[in-house]
Amino acid sequence: MNILITAIGSYSVSTVIKSLKLDKRFDKFFGCDIYPKEWHYITKEFDQVFLAPYVTEENKYLKFIQDIIIDNDIKIIIPSTDIEVDFFNKHRNYFKNTLITIGSEQFIKIARDKYLLSEFLNSNNFKVPNTYTYDQLNDAKFPLIGKPKNGRSSEGIIRLKDISDLGTNQSYDNYIFQEFLQGNVVTVDIINDIKKGITVSIPRKELIRTSNGAGMTVEMFYDDKLNTLVKEISNKIGAFGAFNMEFIINENEYFLIDINPRFSAGIGFTQFLGYNYVVNTINxxxxxxxxxxxxxxxxxxxxxxxxVLNETITK
Known part of the structure; x- marks a missing residue:
C-alpha cells in the first residue's frame, strides 16, 4: 500500500513516517507541503515529496490530490492539519476509493467549530469553561480567552482583562469567548472504536507549551477519572478513529477546551510509552x-x- 502524508512540515509527521516505515505492509511514502521539499529535513524519509497549492484554493488543491492518487496508486491519505481535515471532510465523496484517516462528517463539524462544541458539551452535562458570543460579552465574567470558532493551532487567540481590550477595527462575529481558568493544559491522544467498545486514551500534562499550542515539556501520567471522561465524551459525540482532546485541569476538574480531529503535535510523547499509536491508528x-x-x-x-544541515546551496 502506498501512503500520502500532507503538510509534512507539521510536528507530528516525523513520528508518523518513521513509525509507518517499520511496517512491511506499506510500500512507498509520498508527501506534500506548501513549502519546497528542500526546506524540510523530513523529506529524506519519503520516496517523493510534491509542492502543494494552498488548501484554500479548493479546486486547484482537489485536482492536485487527485493527480497524486492516480499517478502513484495512493491507498491511504493522512491529513496532518485541521484545514486539510476540513477539506477532505467537505470533499470526501471524491475519495471513495482512498482511505482518509478522518472521522465522521458530523463529528468533524462539531470538533472544528468551537461554539458548536461548547453547546454540545453543555447540553450533555460535560464541563466546559463558561462560553459567550460577542453579543453576550456584557454579561460575561472576565478575564476571557477569545478564539476564532474554526481556529487552529491557537491562531487568532486574544486575552481580555475586560471588554475594553477588544479592538474596534475587527469583527468578532466569528469568535467565541471563554472564561479564563487557571491550570495546566492536559492533552489526550485517543483511538476510539465505538462498535467494539474500545477507547485507547493516553494523557499528558503540558508543562511548557508554545504559543501555537505545541507541548515542549510534558508529564506523562494516568488518571482513571480522565480516561472514563474521555470515553464518555467520545462515544456521545460519535467520534471514531484517531483524534486528540485538550482539557484545562482546574480544582481537580477537567474542562474540555478543544478537540483536534487528527494526529496531535505531541504523538511522539505517546509513542515513547511503547504504545505504537500511529500503527494502531492505521490498523x-x-x-x-x-x-x-x-x-x-x-x-x-x-x-x-x-x-541539521539539509542541503548546501551555492550561488
Whole structure:
C-alpha cells in the first residue's frame, strides 16, 4: 500500500513516517507541503515529496490530490492539519476509493467549530469553561480567552482583562469567548472504536507549551477519572478513529477546551510509552486489530529541537 502524508512540515509527521516505515505492509511514502521539499529535513524519509497549492484554493488543491492518487496508486491519505481535515471532510465523496484517516462528517463539524462544541458539551452535562458570543460579552465574567470558532493551532487567540481590550477595527462575529481558568493544559491522544467498545486514551500534562499550542515539556501520567471522561465524551459525540482532546485541569476538574480531529503535535510523547499509536491508528482504519494494553508511566519528557544541515546551496 502506498501512503500520502500532507503538510509534512507539521510536528507530528516525523513520528508518523518513521513509525509507518517499520511496517512491511506499506510500500512507498509520498508527501506534500506548501513549502519546497528542500526546506524540510523530513523529506529524506519519503520516496517523493510534491509542492502543494494552498488548501484554500479548493479546486486547484482537489485536482492536485487527485493527480497524486492516480499517478502513484495512493491507498491511504493522512491529513496532518485541521484545514486539510476540513477539506477532505467537505470533499470526501471524491475519495471513495482512498482511505482518509478522518472521522465522521458530523463529528468533524462539531470538533472544528468551537461554539458548536461548547453547546454540545453543555447540553450533555460535560464541563466546559463558561462560553459567550460577542453579543453576550456584557454579561460575561472576565478575564476571557477569545478564539476564532474554526481556529487552529491557537491562531487568532486574544486575552481580555475586560471588554475594553477588544479592538474596534475587527469583527468578532466569528469568535467565541471563554472564561479564563487557571491550570495546566492536559492533552489526550485517543483511538476510539465505538462498535467494539474500545477507547485507547493516553494523557499528558503540558508543562511548557508554545504559543501555537505545541507541548515542549510534558508529564506523562494516568488518571482513571480522565480516561472514563474521555470515553464518555467520545462515544456521545460519535467520534471514531484517531483524534486528540485538550482539557484545562482546574480544582481537580477537567474542562474540555478543544478537540483536534487528527494526529496531535505531541504523538511522539505517546509513542515513547511503547504504545505504537500511529500503527494502531492505521490498523483501526483498515479494520484490523488494535492493541489496548498500555504500560502507563509517570515521567517528564521533552521535545528536543536541533540544527541539521539539509542541503548546501551555492550561488
Amino acid at each position: 483501526y482504519y483498515l479494520q484490523e486489530k488494535i492493541e489496548t494494553q498500555i504500560e502507563y508511566q509517570n515521567f517528564i519528557l521533552q521535545k528536543r529541537m536541533e540544527e
